[in-house]
Structures are given as C-alpha cells and as structure tokens.
Amino acid sequence: MSLLSLHHPLSAPGEQLRVLQNGHKPFASALAESGLFPLTATGIGVLQINVGKLCNQTCKHCHVDAGPDRREIMSRETAELCIAALRQTSIPVVDITGGAPELNPHFRWLVEQARALGRHVMDRCNLSVLLLPSQADLAEFLAEHRVEVVASLPYYLEQQTDAQRGNGVFAKSLEALRRLNALGYGRPDSGLPLTLVANPVGAFLPPPEHALEADFRREMERRYGVVFNSLHTITNMPISRFLEFLLRTGNYDRYMQKLIQSYNPAAARGVMCRYTLSVGWDGSLYDCDFNQMLDLPVGQAAPGHIRDFDPEQLGQRRIVIGQHCYGCTAGAGSSCGGATVKQG
Amino acid sequence: MSEREKCLIALAVAHAVQCPYCIDAYTQACLEKGSNPEQMTEAVHVAAAIRGGASLVHGLQMRNAAAKVSM
Ligand code: SF4
Ligand code: SF4
Numbered sequence: 309m310s311l312l313s314l315h316h317p318l319s320a321p322g323e324q325l326r327v328l329q330n331g332h333k334p335f336a337s338a339l340a341e342s343g344l345f346p347l348t349a350t351g352i353g354v355l356q357i358n359v360g361k362l363c364n365q366t367c368k369h370c371h372v373d374a375g376p377d378r379r380e381i382m383s384r385e386t387a388e389l390c391i392a393a394l395r396q397t398s399i400p401v402v403d404i405t406g407g408a409p410e411l412n413p414h415f416r417w418l419v420e421q422a423r424a425l426g427r428h429v430m431d432r433c434n435l436s437v438l439l440l441p442s443q444a445d446l447a448e449f450l451a452e453h454r455v456e457v458v459a460s461l462p463y464y465l466e467q468q469t470d471a472q473r474g475n476g477v478f479a480k481s482l483e484a485l486r487r488l489n490a491l492g493y494g495r496p497d498s499g500l501p502l503t504l505v506a507n508p509v510g511a512f513l514p515p516p517e518h519a520l521e522a523d524f525r526r527e528m529e530r531r532y533g534v535v536f537n538s539l540h541t542i543t544n545m546p547i548s549r550f551l552e553f554l555l556r557t558g559n560y561d562r563y564m565q566k567l568i569q570s571y572n573p574a575a576a577r578g579v580m581c582r583y584t585l586s587v588g589w590d591g592s593l594y595d596c597d598f599n600q601m602l603d604l605p606v607g608q609a610a611p612g613h614i615r616d617f618d619p620e621q622l623g624q625r626r627i628v629i630g631q632h633c634y635g636c637t638a639g640a641g642s643s644c645g646g647a648t649v650k651q652g
Numbered sequence: 653m654s655e656r657e658k659c660l661i662a663l664a665v666a667h668a669v670q671c672p673y674c675i676d677a678y679t680q681a682c683l684e685k686g687s688n689p690e691q692m693t694e695a696v697h698v699a700a701a702i703r704g705g706a707s708l709v710h711g712l713q714m715r716n717a718a719a720k721v722s723m
Contacts, residue, residue, distance in 0.1 A: 463688065465688060467688075468688060508683070508684075510683065512680055512683045512684050513684050514684070515656070515684055515685050515686035516655065516685075519654060519655060519656060519685070519686060520686045523656070523686050
C-alpha cells in the first residue's frame with residue numbers, strides 16, 4: 309500500500325522536507341564550493357512527462373509513492389498541452405513516466421503524437437505491466453512506434469528484485485523481457501532499444517555503471533537468455549517510501565552522510581534538471597520528478613504550468629534545490645539517464 | 653581482476669583476521685560493487701576453509717612435537 313493509503317505522515321511532502329532539513333551541510337553550500345550556485349538550466353533537451361501515480365506495483369523504494377490505490381492521472385486535455393508545447397520547440401526527447409505510465413488511458417495517444425513530431429520517446433516501464441490482460445498488445449505497440457523501453461530491474465536475481473519490487477515481480481519481469489527480446493528489443497541493430505535501470509536493494513550506493521552492466525549482461529544471458537542494449541544505475545533518493553525505509557530501519561543518518569561525503573562536483577555539473585523539464589499529472593512544471601514528488605515547483609520567475617510553456621524562460625531557469633539533491637551528486641552521480649559521470 | 657572481485661577478497665580476509673570494522677566496511681563495499689549476500693557468504697566460506705585447513709595442517713606440528721618427546 310502507498311504511504312498515502314496508510315495515512316503515514318511521510319506521505320506529506322512537507323514532512324519529508326522537514327526530516328531532510330535536519331542538521332546536515334546544506335546542498336547549496338556544497339554547490340557554492342564547486343562554483344555551481346545558483347544552479348541554472350542549460351536548456352531543455354528532455355521533456356519528462358509524469359502521466360500519473362497509478363501503478364500495478366508498490367515497490368518499497370518508490371519515490372512517487374505510486375500504487376494501485378493512487379488515482380492522480382493526467383487528463384487528455386493536459387496531454388494535449390504537452391504535445392502543443394513540444395510542437396513549439398525541437399526538444400528531441402520525450403520521457404514518459406509514472407506510476408506505470410502505460411495505465412494512463414491517454415498514454416498511447418501521447419506516444420503516437422510525440423512520435424509523429426519525430427521525437428525520440430522513452431517509456432519508463434516496470435515490465436510486469438506488459439503481462440496485464442489489458443496490456444496484451446502493449447509490447448507490439450511500443451515496437452511499432454519504435455519507443456525506447458527503459459525498464460526497471462534492480463538486480464539479476466529473484467531474491468533481491470522481489471525484496472524490493474514485490475513477490476513474483478522478477479518472474480514477470482523475465483517473461484516481459486523475453487517478450488520484448490522476441491520483438492527485437494535489446495538486439496543490436498534492431499532499432500528497438502532496451503535499457504535496463506538498476507538501483508540498489510538497500511541503503512547503499514550503486515556499483516560503477518560499466519561494471520554492473522557487464523555483470524548483468526553476462527548473468528542475464530547465461531541464466532535466462534535475455535539480452536539488452538545498455539544498463540543505467542540510479543541512486544535511491546532519500547524521499548517518499550525510501551525515506552520511510554531509511555528512518556524505519558535506522559539507516560537514515562548514515563545514508564545521508566554517505567551521500568554528502570560522496571558529493572562529486574563533476575556529477576553536480578551534470579545533474580539532469582539542467583537539461584530536463586518535468587511535467588506533473590496536472591500540468592504543473594518542475595525541475596525534476598523528485599522535486600515534483602516533494603511539491604517543489606519551478607521557481608516563480610518561470611511559468612508554472614504547461615499551458616504557459618515558454619521554452620526560452622524555462623530553458624534558463626534557476627533550479628529549486630534541497631537536501632535530497634545529494635542523491636543526484638554522490639559518486640558517479642545519478643539521473644534518469646544513469647550515472648552522470650560516465651567511465652570506461 | 654575487477655573491483656568487485658578484489659572487494660570479495662578483502663571481505664574474506666576481513667573474516668580471516670576477524671576485524672569487525674573491516675567486516676562492516678567491506679560488507680558495504682561489496683554491495684556497492686554489485687555483489688550479493690550469497691556471493692559474499694561464499695567468500696566467507698573460502699576464508700573459513702583456509703583457516704580450518706591451516707588449523708588442521710598445524711596438527712602436524714602437534715604430532716611432531718608429541719613424537720619428539722614420546723617413546
Ligand atoms: S517504482 Fe515504479 S513500478 Fe515501482 S511502484 Fe513506483 S512507479 Fe510503480
Ligand atoms: S533532485 Fe532534481 S533538482 Fe535536485 S539535483 Fe537532482 S535533478 Fe536537480
């Protein structure tokens with residue numbers, strides 16, 4: 309169940325921000341020491357659209373607090389505003405996320421429109437959604453529209469994956485991956501990119517991306533005959549359900565200290581908010597999906613809703629930051645595109 | 653050798669020398685290099701086998717010492 313359904317105090321973004329305020333070195337100071345304060349956008353290369361919080365899973369670390377009980381969902385009208393905004397610009401990448409974005413009744417329309425505008429479209433897919441009876445033709449739809457599938461898989465073993473994402477999720481994920489592979493996804497030169505996203509199953513930082521990708525490639529092929537194109541690592545953000553886990557298990561302080569000690573100026577320079585604009589289910593604009601879940605909209609100098617979209621103003625906006633931002637700047641950095649300091 | 657493998661060796665050695673700080677540090681480090689608890693347990697088994705083997709082989713010293721003073 310979501311924190312919201314449990315009436316948990318941490319379901320309120322204000323309470324999460326209050327916990328995060330406590331005692332540690334302000335993120336703004338870290339940025340200032342690396343000459344990056346105030347942090348500003350360098351343009352809009354990615355329009356990330358969060359079409360709602362409805363999901364068929366309830367993962368323990370979910371920063372959206374998504375689940376089957378959530379009802380917030382983007383309307384057709386708001387989806388149309390997103391397409392109108394895209395039409396005004398040449399933003400090359402449309403990144404559709406949720407919840408399980410495919411469960412939004414306007415998802416396919418959004419994909420078709422963005423593809424018709426010639427944009428690269430990414431679907432942040434939890435894999436198990438492909439097995440729902442209502443989504444029996446989803447894999448074919450994604451392939452037909454040449455959508456990049458960005459699929460969450462925290463580890464190449466069942467025990468770790470199910471511990472984070474729920475019992476039975478690993479088996480379903482494998483079946484979905486096999487379905488995608490059968491359509492050509494993950495095979496070199498098919499033009500159907502399959503990207504895996506791995507995040508730690510606990511209160512520790514992700515491994516180096518290139519090393520984990522090599523481990524996954526070897527193990528996924530050897531154990532299950534599954535192939536993919538690339539793997540991204542993501543750091544667990546100390547917000548929402550992962551914050552609840554950290555506090556409940558007594559890991560919060562140590563984890564925050566770890567993030568802060570691992571602050572990397574090179575990762576800070578590459579944070580995704582600098583080239584991404586995030587749209588919420590109701591059309592509100594944010595610097596990133598994390599700020600969206602913390603109810604931290606774009607700064608007041610920039611338009612706050614997709615209906616007032618102004619690429620010039622938004623493309624050079626000042627980013628709204630907080631202590632959670634340390635999650636993006638630890639070690640090799642973390643973003644929706646994986647590590648921000650690439651190696652090897 | 654990969655960083656992950658080096659870290660598993662460090663974890664095994666930490667158990668051989670039974671250093672509680674090293675065990676904590678290398679447990680975290682192994683997870684952060686992408687190892688899982690099963691692999692880490694395997695590394696501890698190797699350390700235990702080497703330690704056990706060494707104890708057994710030192711039995712020879714005991715046998716020799718006993719033989720020396722015995723009739
Ligand atoms: S992490 Fe993704 S799949 Fe899991 S509950 Fe959240 S939105 Fe759903
Ligand atoms: S949490 Fe959002 S605003 Fe903060 S650094 Fe990361 S992407 Fe930027």
